[in-house]
Amino acid sequence: MFKSVCIVGTGFMGGSFALALRETYPHCTIFGYDINPEAIKKALELGILDKGSTSLESVKSFEPELIVLATPVGSFYSLAPSIASLDIDCIITDLGSVKGHLVYFMEKHLGGKFVGGHPIAGTEKSGVENSIKGLFKNKKCILTPTERTSTEALSKVKKLWEDIGSIVEEMDPCLHDYVFGAVSHLPHAVAFALVDAIINLSKDRIDLFEYTGAGFKDFTRIAMSDPVMWRDIFIENSSEVLKAIEVFENSLKRLKELIAGGKREELMDYLKEAKEKREKIS
Amino acid sequence: MFKSVCIVGTGFMGGSFALALRETYPHCTIFGYDINPEAIKKALELGILDKGSTSLESVKSFEPELIVLATPVGSFYSLAPSIASLDIDCIITDLGSVKGHLVYFMEKHLGGKFVGGHPIAGTEKSGVENSIKGLFKNKKCILTPTERTSTEALSKVKKLWEDIGSIVEEMDPCLHDYVFGAVSHLPHAVAFALVDAIINLSKDRIDLFEYTGAGFKDFTRIAMSDPVMWRDIFIENSSEVLKAIEVFENSLKRLKELIAGGKREELMDYLKEAKEKREKIS
Numbered sequence: 001m002f003k004s005v006c007i008v009g010t011g012f013m014g015g016s017f018a019l020a021l022r023e024t025y026p027h028c029t030i031f032g033y034d035i036n037p038e039a040i041k042k043a044l045e046l047g048i049l050d051k052g053s054t055s056l057e058s059v060k061s062f063e064p065e066l067i068v069l070a071t072p073v074g075s076f077y078s079l080a081p082s083i084a085s086l087d088i089d090c091i092i093t094d095l096g097s098v099k100g101h102l103v104y105f106m107e108k109h110l111g112g113k114f115v116g117g118h119p120i121a122g123t124e125k126s127g128v129e130n131s132i133k134g135l136f137k138n139k140k141c142i143l144t145p146t147e148r149t150s151t152e153a154l155s156k157v158k159k160l161w162e163d164i165g166s167i168v169e170e171m172d173p174c175l176h177d178y179v180f181g182a183v184s185h186l187p188h189a190v191a192f193a194l195v196d197a198i199i200n201l202s203k204d205r206i207d208l209f210e211y212t213g214a215g216f217k218d219f220t221r222i223a224m225s226d227p228v229m230w231r232d233i234f235i236e237n238s239s240e241v242l243k244a245i246e247v248f249e250n251s252l253k254r255l256k257e258l259i260a261g262g263k264r265e266e267l268m269d270y271l272k273e274a275k276e277k278r279e280k281i282s
Numbered sequence: 283m284f285k286s287v288c289i290v291g292t293g294f295m296g297g298s299f300a301l302a303l304r305e306t307y308p309h310c311t312i313f314g315y316d317i318n319p320e321a322i323k324k325a326l327e328l329g330i331l332d333k334g335s336t337s338l339e340s341v342k343s344f345e346p347e348l349i350v351l352a353t354p355v356g357s358f359y360s361l362a363p364s365i366a367s368l369d370i371d372c373i374i375t376d377l378g379s380v381k382g383h384l385v386y387f388m389e390k391h392l393g394g395k396f397v398g399g400h401p402i403a404g405t406e407k408s409g410v411e412n413s414i415k416g417l418f419k420n421k422k423c424i425l426t427p428t429e430r431t432s433t434e435a436l437s438k439v440k441k442l443w444e445d446i447g448s449i450v451e452e453m454d455p456c457l458h459d460y461v462f463g464a465v466s467h468l469p470h471a472v473a474f475a476l477v478d479a480i481i482n483l484s485k486d487r488i489d490l491f492e493y494t495g496a497g498f499k500d501f502t503r504i505a506m507s508d509p510v511m512w513r514d515i516f517i518e519n520s521s522e523v524l525k526a527i528e529v530f531e532n533s534l535k536r537l538k539e540l541i542a543g544g545k546r547e548e549l550m551d552y553l554k555e556a557k558e559k560r561e562k563i564s
Binding site: 120121122123124139140175178179180182183184186187188189190191192193194195196197198199200201205206208209211212213214215216217218219220221222223224225227228230231234235238241242244245247248249250251252254255256259260262264267268270271272273274275277278279280281 | 402403404405406421422457460461462464465466468469470471472473474475476477478479480481482483487488490491493494495496497498499500501502503504505506507509510512513516517520523524526527529530531532533534536537538541542544546549550552553554555556557559560561562563
């Protein structure tokens with residue numbers, strides 16, 4: 001479908017998206033833009049991109065049919081007006097983990113040809129050299145159109161993701177932030193805080209990192225995720241993240257009370273309910 | 283070395299220990315005791331045990347050289363006096379995740395022939411049918427002797443674990459509970475609480491479990507662990523667990539403040555430090 005696509009931000013997500021694109025549309029030319037020359041160089045060497053540049057101006061001369069933002073969401077604030085000023089007639093979408101108010105900001109600059117997107121796929125890895133072929137296959141991709149979104153742009157972006165092999169679901173931008181604030185951003189916040197707690201607990205008596213088992217490692221794997229990406233997500237979705245953390249704090253407080261009170265029956269119920277619920281999604 | 287071993291509690295840990303024992307000492311006879319006839323039946327069918335019974339009296343007639351407690355730690359309170367009353371001249375050890383005061387309780391009933399042990403190995407699985415061969419290989423096993431522990435018993439139990447392929451480390455029983463309260467019990471508490479939070483957040487607007495990605499699944503895998511085992515661990519190690527939870531709560535509180543205050547630099551430092559520390563143990 002798309003014959004020329006520009007990926008803005010050629011890290012892990014941008015690189016994996018380029019790989020998916022190449023597999024899906026072999027005749028599509030893929031152009032990469034990144035402020036970091038190293039990222040462009042690596043992506044070109046790995047054959048992930050056809051062309052690449054560190055100058056946004058060169059995106060205009062490439063004349064893409066689609067621009068895909070794959071940078072940490074905090075940079076969308078400067079990218080949106082910059083891209084608007086290029087005045088290219090093309091669809092713009094993104095791979096960002098925050099939607100909500102950010103979608104309305106993007107629309108203000110880019111109009112109805114912007115289609116918010118969030119593929120529910122990723123790992124704790126970063127960097128284009130870690131790009132994964134098939135990352136988005138059989139994974140959900142949330143699109144967050146608004147009443148302003150162009151029907152044509154939406155249907156083209158939807159078809160793109162379906163062709164890639166994702167399961168597309170449309171969602172209100174604010175509901176998106178509530179949902180992923182809870183199921184993705186909250187667990188990441190908790191994982192980072194848990195590692196921070198073990199750092200603090202290690203200051204007292206013994207280096208606790210010497211004794212971490214498989215459970216701890218699995219549990220904190222996501223704390224190895226890119227700090228820039230996660231700083232931006234936490235700040236851009238702060239309102240939902242903070243609310244989700246509060247609900248979690250209450251859950252933990254209740255658990256503490258059951259432990260402190262030696263409430264064997266209620267503690268058992270609490271753990272059993274969590275186990276049963278978790279087992280349903282495994 | 284040991285020619286006859288009795289395993290008390292033939293679930294996942296007891297079963298995996300039996301498999302390790304059989305591989306290490308092919309001529310050792312393995313007897314299993316469990317209050318659940320189904321667990322004994324399954325273990326015998328799977329060839330994990332040579333003999334088995336639901337009667338503690340039959341342990342006496344088996345005359346084991348070693349008894350290994352592999353039940354949830356809460357049952358140690360009734361098991362210790364019962365085993366003492368059998369009056370068998372043998373070494374007793376355990377696979378439990380809590381030591382501290384529990385070791386002193388065991389010693390009160392069983393004397394210096396009790397050697398506290400905690401292999402740092404396991405999964406979220408339970409049940410003898412999920413037993414894993416080689417579970418303890420190249421894994422740490424903590425032994426927690428006290429001044430009362432028989433030197434001979436300690437050296438025999440130590441040799442057993444070394445023969446199985448574990449890396450044995452001796453540790454003070456109370457330090458053990460501090461260490462594993464932090465690196466193991468805390469993450470489990472947090473994982474259970476996180477699932478509980480998602481259950482609560484799902485009550486409002488949407489079933490959030492529909493949207494959980496790979497990160498959430500990895501993160502909460504340990505919330506599928508046996509609730510009886512974890513109830514007992516949380517209650518028996520409540521003092522260290524509650525202290526560790528408090529340190530974690532402070533870490534989370536600090537993270538919340540950085541997010542709420544939009545402190546980009548400090549937030550970045552917080553996430554980066556956690557990432558770097560976590561990467562060292564991967």
